[in-house]
Amino acid sequence: MSDKTGISWTDATWNPVRGCSRVSEGCRHCYAERIAARFCGPGQPYEGLVTRRLKVISDNEQRMEARWTGDVRFVSEHLVDPLRWRKPRRIFVNSMSDLFHERLTNEHIAAVFGVMAACPQHTFQCLTKRARRMRDWFAWADRHGDGYDLMRFGPSALLTCAWEASTGDVWGDDDDGRCNPVVMDLPNAETFGTLWPLPNVWLGVSVENQAAADERIPELLATPAAVRFLSCEPLLGEVDLHAIQIPDAERGLRFSALQRHHDDRFGGSDTIVDWVISGCESGPGARRCDVAWLRSLRDQCAAAGVPFWLKQAVTAFEDHGRKAVEPSMQAKRAVIAAGPGSKCKAGGVIELPYLDGAQHAAFPEVTP
Numbered sequence: 001m002s003d004k005t006g007i008s009w010t011d012a013t014w015n016p017v018r019g020c021s022r023v024s025e026g027c028r029h030c031y032a033e034r035i036a037a038r039f040c041g042p043g044q045p046y047e048g049l050v051t052r053r054l055k056v057i058s059d060n061e062q063r064m065e066a067r068w069t070g071d072v073r074f075v076s077e078h079l080v081d082p083l084r085w086r087k088p089r090r091i092f093v094n095s096m097s098d099l100f101h102e103r104l105t106n107e108h109i110a111a112v113f114g115v116m117a118a119c120p121q122h123t124f125q126c127l128t129k130r131a132r133r134m135r136d137w138f139a140w141a142d143r144h145g146d147g148y149d150l151m152r153f154g155p156s157a158l159l160t161c162a163w164e165a166s167t168g169d170v171w172g173d174d175d176d177g178r179c180n181p182v183v184m185d186l187p188n189a190e191t192f193g194t195l196w197p198l199p200n201v202w203l204g205v206s207v208e209n210q211a212a213a214d215e216r217i218p219e220l221l222a223t224p225a226a227v228r229f230l231s232c233e234p235l236l237g238e239v240d241l242h243a244i245q246i247p248d249a250e251r252g253l254r255f256s257a258l259q260r261h262h263d264d265r266f267g268g269s270d271t272i273v274d275w276v277i278s279g280c281e282s283g284p285g286a287r288r289c290d291v292a293w294l295r296s297l298r299d300q301c302a303a304a305g306v307p308f309w310l311k312q313a314v315t316a317f318e319d320h321g322r323k324a325v326e327p328s329m330q331a332k333r334a335v336i337a338a339g340p341g342s343k344c345k346a347g348g349v350i351e352l353p354y355l356d357g358a359q360h361a362a363f364p365e366v367t368p
Helices: 031-037 106-117 131-142 155-167 181-185 210-221 291-304
Strands: 012-014 050-058 061-068 090-093 123-128 201-206 227-232 275-279 308-314 316-319 323-325 333-337 349-351
Touching: 031 050, 031 061, 106 131, 123 131, 123 227, 131 201, 131 210, 201 210, 201 275, 210 227, 275 291, 291 308, 291 333
Parallel strands: 012 090, 090 123, 123 201, 201 227, 227 275, 275 308
Antiparallel strands: 050 061, 308 349, 316 323, 316 333
16 A cells, blocks of 8 residues: 555555466566565565466576465555545555455455545545456345345445454444444445445556457446546557457457447446556566557547547657657667656666657546
């Protein structure tokens, strides 16, 4: 948990869950694994959640690799951290895990939503690779959450889950006279609202290539959310957001995630992606990200009027106006370069770079 972060599209991170497991190509060089591996020793926060092993890269090269064990841990002592942050901010939820991991119970997820409901001053950005579990959780909540009646009582019922998750007690068990610390910290505990879906919670899915887009975007569009977004980082291939495969349909039957449509399978006629983040992979073993892939997403978003955020990219130059090449070659014009507001990092990576002379750092507009 941190009320400061180097992630450009958010203001803070909040990690009430630790640990994860790999599910797709986008996980191969997971930054969270590398960070967790530094704190996995005895008595440290990620003990038992990540391992370190020596990986042979070639005959002359070996590298220490971090790997999630697949276990996850609900960190109840950090559940209510956002309640103590009075200044409004954007908060990336579970930057070191996945809120919809299969080893979390529905009640654990509801507890996190309860705290988000209790903090209307903040905007929570939830990003997952487990889009089906996310959709299934909302379906569970719609079926009254095994007695919590989440849809009828809204955030107050979610807060019940938060109380039980943080204390281990069943709501109402006050035999020892303790006060409920969650309720005590609530801003306007009696009136923080019953709107659903929560207007201050944005839901997003990671999309590293077209296969991930076809798998996860339909699930996202079928999930209730105030704002839906994509994180196309690390971008490992070209992604056409106007050609998303319809689930369980004949091959070739596709739809646009950026244009309003009239198919109830994707949440109704007003359901589209509201925001797109993109960027290259960074760190040891980073894979190539073609400038053309970034341009394609930028242009798709521009044509549809969808905000686009280019988080990071590797310095690249134009070779006689035809293709991007490595900067060590004879180059004519920079197509990805640093500028005002950018930050240069290791490996030639630029945070908030300029693509074709323009920086792209647009947030979605949210109507109160």
